[in-house]
């Protein structure tokens with residue numbers, strides 16, 4: 043031991059030898075001084091001597107000089123401080139490695155306190171962030187729920203730049219990692235999702251994990267911003283990057299030398315930013331004409347700073363998570379990774395129900411009601427709506443005898459009416475007595491709460507018109523909101539400071555609530571002309587043109603925004619229109635009749651109905667038709683979905699009927715339209731009035747099993763059922779099998795890339811057997827093994843109509859391949875088959891080759907990405923040569939890229955290019 047000690051180079055010598063390096067790389071002197079002083083190596087006078095030295099380099103020289111004077115122990119402790127406070131002495135860590143530093147036992151027991159400004163700031167940020175993020179918003183400001191008690195993971199799908207799925211994130215912790223990062227040059231992790239799907243909460247969870255050091259990252263700083271904050275600055279206002287970071291998050295204390303900011307500039311990769319709600323930015327400044335900010339010292343408009351940060355012009359290398367509503371497209375070259383939030387899966391919903399309801403009785407009651415209503419489950423797959431439904435249920439059930447969630451088809455308007463009822467009942471009624479519950483009377487609650495409701499509605503509408511999600515104290519007072527109204531819960535204070543020096547500001551609990559209240563204001567208004575209820579419909583149709591966002595203009599200068607528009611998207615206006623339809627629906631006539639004069643209500647309803655009818659007609663007439671294999675097709679525009687939602691919300695059978703009739707094409711494409719499970723109720727509401735058969739392509743949406751349940755009554759007339767990439771499980775296939783086998787009209791069934799197992803495959807086999815018109819089946823990329831494969835193959839063997847089967851990307855294995863071989867033997871109709879990527883080895887290849895000798899129908903056969911080795915080649919070659927009829931007709935054969943086979947195929951197909959034949 044002593045020998046080892048003796049072998050060490052004395053620390054004082056190390057300091058002398060590396061003096062130059064230490065002088066250039068040692069930055070935070072304060073922490074060194076503090077510790078040397080606390081441990082008694084330095085006296086006050088020593089500290090003052092150092093502090094009085096003019097330059098930083100001289101200060102280091104002084105410290106080294108003094109430390110060396112104090113002896114070996116002081117020198118050793120000096121190096122130990124650098125070793126312990128690695129954050130602050132990051133530049134010296136390589137040096138410690140170089141000298142192979144290992145603290146001696148004597149020094150290792152000594153205490154080092156980290157008083158470095160960077161570490162202190164990091165701690166302060168963590169502390170503040172933890173305070174800000176530990177609670178989830180709730181009614182009013184009194185009731186708060188801990189994030190950790192309620193946070194439930196949602197479905198987080200990873201996408202590539204073409205929005206194709208790359209799998210799923212298992213936990214928030216993986217968000218910052220490199221997995222599924224499709225563009226290493228991009229710096230933005232882009233999280234998108236519909237209103238209320240949980241984007242903000244996901245960021246909150248991420249921030250919270252960082253604050254409690256449970257996020258796997260070496261990030262030292264974490265700055266969070268809400269994009270709507272950037273709209274609160276005046277056009278001409280200019281601030282520095284330093285102010286943006288520090289004033290709008292937290293300020294570094296005890297940092298006279300600006301070390302924190304310097305550190306951020308030097309190590310941007312140690313910084314994480316979250317920017318929430320990119321869609322909420324108001325485009326008040328003409329970004330095209332503003333110079334780009336490239337120097338971190340320059341002052342600029344905050345929005346410009348934001349864009350420069352996002353584009354990597356400022357703090358290049360920092361990690362940035364940006365959220366926005368679905369539909370906001372940002373150029374792929376700035377995106378590193380894309381995540382689409384899809385809401386609660388059935389399992390998540392169950393977990394959330396258990397977390398939400400502490401009382402067993404409530405939990406059970408709600409579970410029963412959810413089980414009975416797939417539509418309600420569909421709505422509840424959006425966490426915001428789920429939270430409202432559960433909160434309202436809890437509250438109203440406690441207040442009143444036998445409160446149940448509405449059993450009939452609950453609409454979004456119903457959900458927000460429930461929320462308002464809860465808010466209003468909090469002020470109107472005294473605290474519930476434990477012994478006696480009151481009888482619920484919704485109209486009385488609304489009548490009693492009409493004044494506050496009307497003032498909040500007015501405020502919401504004014505905000506919409508002004509293009510603002512934030513209201514000042516003056517605006518609130520001008521609308522007539524009183525002090526006591528603020529406790530109801532509609533509004534909440536905005537936590538972070540907006541434009542510098544501004545007074546307290548408020549925002550609605552959620553932007554969707556603002557949309558709802560704005561619709562309420564339109565209905566309640568007895569002064570304005572009745573036709574003014576349509577103002578946002580007009581606005582939306584005027585702005586239908588794809589939005590041009592600030593980031594677009596920053597990174598591509600090709601498209602200049604044609605007009606000044608308050609928001610990047612108009613979804614909040616579409617929601618207002620939707621709620622207007624709901625409030626003016628027949629089913630709300632009773633309630634609204636208590637709040638508005640019946641004559642005016644009637645007039646408004648008639649106006650709305652006539653507007654909707656006309657615009658649906660115009661929309662359907664204007665859709666481009668094109669002829670495809672399946673007949674006349676239309677690819678509807680995203681606005682069609684909003685129309686369907688509005689029609690459903692009105693509950694008007696007439697309009698639904700008219701819409702169903704107006705669809706003249708035999709095939710509608712709703713692919714990539716962001717249809718979620720709740721929308722299927724609206725679609726079904728219209729389709730149930732259709733007499734003729736119809737093809738429906740809903741590929742690449744977020745329908746889930748709840749959506750399929752909602753569409754159940756419509757499957758009877760569907761010739762094309764395309765539900766690829768929609769998170770379906772076997773329970774959806776159960777419904778499809780039941781319906782499709784009953785009606786036998788289906789010709790095309792698309793189920794590619796879902797979660798179908800052998801159980802579902804067996805049901806699909808039943809569909810093949812029982813539906814004589816089925817021609818096309820796409821069931822690739824599911825979870826089917828040889829068991830399900832055998833069922834499918836047996837069914838295909840019996841079918842004489844099927845001609846195109848896509849099985850790519852399952853796990854059929856050799857047994858499955860052999861079963862398909864049997865099905866192919868003498869099959870009369872099957873011309874296209876893909877068995878690629880199915881774990882088929884040479885054995886399976888041989889089996890297929892044998893069977894194919896007796897097949898004359900196959901034209902296109904895919905077998906790529908299997909596990910066949912060279913020994914399968916002679917068999918496949920044999921198969922090709924043995925069947926002359928087949929050789930003449932086969933146009934594509936894709937097997938393993940195999941030179942022998944390639945040469946052979948070239949001989950057989952002298953005219954075909956190898957690419958056409960082999961892949």
Ligand SMILES: Nc1ncnc2c1ncn2[C@@H]1O[C@H](COP(=O)(O)OP(=O)(O)OP(=O)(O)O)[C@@H](O)[C@H]1O
Pocket residue numbers: 178179192193194195196235236237238239240241242243244319366367425426427429552553554
């Ligand atoms: N993962 C989750 N676990 C539990 N509750 C959640 C979760 N996500 C969302 N919620 C609930 O839904 C509410 C709305 O979520 P959030 O504000 O995050 O939605 P959003 O996607 O940001 O909506 P918008 O685009 O309209 O701003 C939350 O306040 C919370 O009550």
